[in-house]
Amino acid sequence: MSFCFSALRSSTIFNRIILAAVDREGFTELTPALLGIFAHLAEAEPMSVSALAGALGSTRQAAHKHVGKLAVSGYIELQTRPDNRKEKVVVLTPRGEALVGVALDVIARTESKMSAYLGTAAFETFMRNQEALLHFLEDLERGEYGNDRRG
Template identity: 80%
Template sequence: MSFCFSALQSSTIFNRIILRAVQVEGFTELTPALLGIFAHLSEKDGMSVSALAGALGSTRQAAHKHVGKLAASGYIELQTRRDNRKEKAVVLTPRGEALVKVALKVIADTEAEMARFLGRDRFEQYMKHQEALLHFLEGLEQAEGHRAPVAKKASCRL
């Protein structure tokens, strides 16, 4: 199995674990796509919809659609920025913050189980390797010149 496929499958399964757990806690309106938005908002609350679309790798139209659903469900709100009155910031509401808190606990608990499964040292080594590979791939994506087209052609599609 390729790194790309393995990473994609692991991420998909991990997200399903989180989604099921938050649904049990009453956050039932979510889908995997909507849940992914919270990872970005928990890191940088107050992102514009355009910045969120860029972080998600989606179009602004798709991001607006998702933001609308989350706002209607009470997870986020759009606030006018003081520095740019034309731009709205996507901000977590108390309900959104509660969801993030539950999700972070599920993530911590699942990572603890993974560390028990692999052993703490092996898990920590795995996490260091994951981070190094992430930075390497980000560099490939940002590279100019002869490497950029190669990186753009590579994909996880089968």
């Protein structure tokens, strides 16, 4: 199995594990596409829908559609940016923050189980290699092939 297919399949399964867990906690009406939005909002400053679309690699139209669904469900809201009254940014509501908390707990528990399954040293090596490959692919996407950032 290729790296690409294996990574995609692993990500899909991991997302299903997270979705099942958050659904059991009452965070419903979510899909893998919607779940990806939370990862970006939890790790970044509030951002516009356009910036969120760029981070997700989707169109602005798709991002607006997803943001609308999440706003109706009470997970996020659009707020006026304090330094630019014309721009709206996407922010997590308390319900969205609670969802992120549950998801992060599921991620931590799953990674702990993965570590136990592989062994701590092997899991730590896997995580370092995963990070290195991510940086490599980001460099490759920018046309900076071969820029070794492993140090």
